[in-house]
Amino acid sequence: VPEGHTIHRIARDQGRVLTRRRLDVTSPQGRFAAGAALIDRERLERIEAYGKHLFYGFAGGHVLHVHLGLFGVFGLHKGAGPLDPVGAVRLRMVAGRHDGRPPATVDLRGPTACAVLTPDERMAIVGRLGPDPLRSDADPERFSAAVARTARAIGAVLLDQSVIAGIGNVYRAEILFACRIDPRRSGRDLSGVEVRCVWDTASAMLHKGVKDGRIVTIDGGDVGPAPARRPRRGEATYAYHRDVCVRCGSAIERYELGARTCWSCPVCQS
Numbered sequence: 684v685p686e687g688h689t690i691h692r693i694a695r696d697q698g699r700v701l702t703r704r705r706l707d708v709t710s711p712q713g714r715f716a717a718g719a720a721l722i723d724r725e726r727l728e729r730i731e732a733y734g735k736h737l738f739y740g741f742a743g744g745h746v747l748h749v750h751l752g753l754f755g756v757f758g759l760h761k762g763a764g765p766l767d768p769v770g771a772v773r774l775r776m777v778a779g780r781h782d783g784r785p786p787a788t789v790d791l792r793g794p795t796a797c798a799v800l801t802p803d804e805r806m807a808i809v810g811r812l813g814p815d816p817l818r819s820d821a822d823p824e825r826f827s828a829a830v831a832r833t834a835r836a837i838g839a840v841l842l843d844q845s846v847i848a849g850i851g852n853v854y855r856a857e858i859l860f861a862c863r864i865d866p867r868r869s870g871r872d873l874s875g876v877e878v879r880c881v882w883d884t885a886s887a888m889l890h891k892g893v894k895d896g897r898i899v900t901i902d903g904g905d906v907g908p909a910p911a912r913r914p915r916r917g918e919a920t921y922a923y924h925r926d927v928c929v930r931c932g933s934a935i936e937r938y939e940l941g942a943r944t945c946w947s948c949p950v951c952q953s
């Protein structure tokens with residue numbers, strides 16, 4: 684599942700070419716035909732990312748909700764007319780037939796959720812989400828309060844979208860390594876300073892992820908000059924998919940936590 688930085692980046696990139704334009708909306712595959720008809724030829728006003736959710740606000744009041752889930756993927760084609768759909772395209776949005784601006788086509792395949800909602804239905808989804816560190820309106824106190832009252836392991840809590848929105852398996856391992864917290868420690872046993880570290884680190888890492896377009900948490904000072912090639916999985920991170928700790932040389936531990944594999948250093952995160 685893409686983590687929050689990917690979703691915010693999609694909102695940003697699609698926003699540049701689709702917002703404040705009237706869109707032709709269809710479902711080449713047919714599964715979303717009724718929903719597409721509700722927003723076809725409507726003007727898209729804004730695209731909003733909240734955790735792993737995307738909301739497209741149309742002038743008529745309809746809200747398109749997309750959650751990519753495990754298999755969902757967007758394609759964005761700029762500067763050319765619509766192409767023949769490849770594969771099962773659930774949703775296609777085309778800009779450029781109603782204004783003189785450059786055309787753009789967005790195709791969506793395989794999402795977990797793709798539905799047209801009312802503003803109230805959007806509010807119901809947002810109401811179930813914890814604060815998103817990538818949003819300027821996020822309230823860190825809501826996160827701190829939720830962590831302070833739970834006996835669950837902090838590593839499991841970080842994957843709970845109702846506590847903090849947008850964190851996935853890579854970032855949880857990296858955030859807790861950076862804050863030197865064992866992922867198996869109970870939320871309520873963390874100090875205020877530790878909880879604040881988790882929030883601030885999550886915010887910094889996710890913002891960097893939006894900028895970089897991928898997850899690189901490792902600091903060049905720990906591994907020497909960055910290789911010219913793109914780092915492989917387990918090279919751009921401190922704990923995630925590592926065998927040996929970059930900082931202290933200990934064997935990285937690996938175990939199930941929150942139904943996903945978790946990695947941590949027994950020495951750096953004790």
Ligand SMILES: [Zn+2]
Nearest residue numbers: 928931948951
């Ligand atoms: Zn270590």
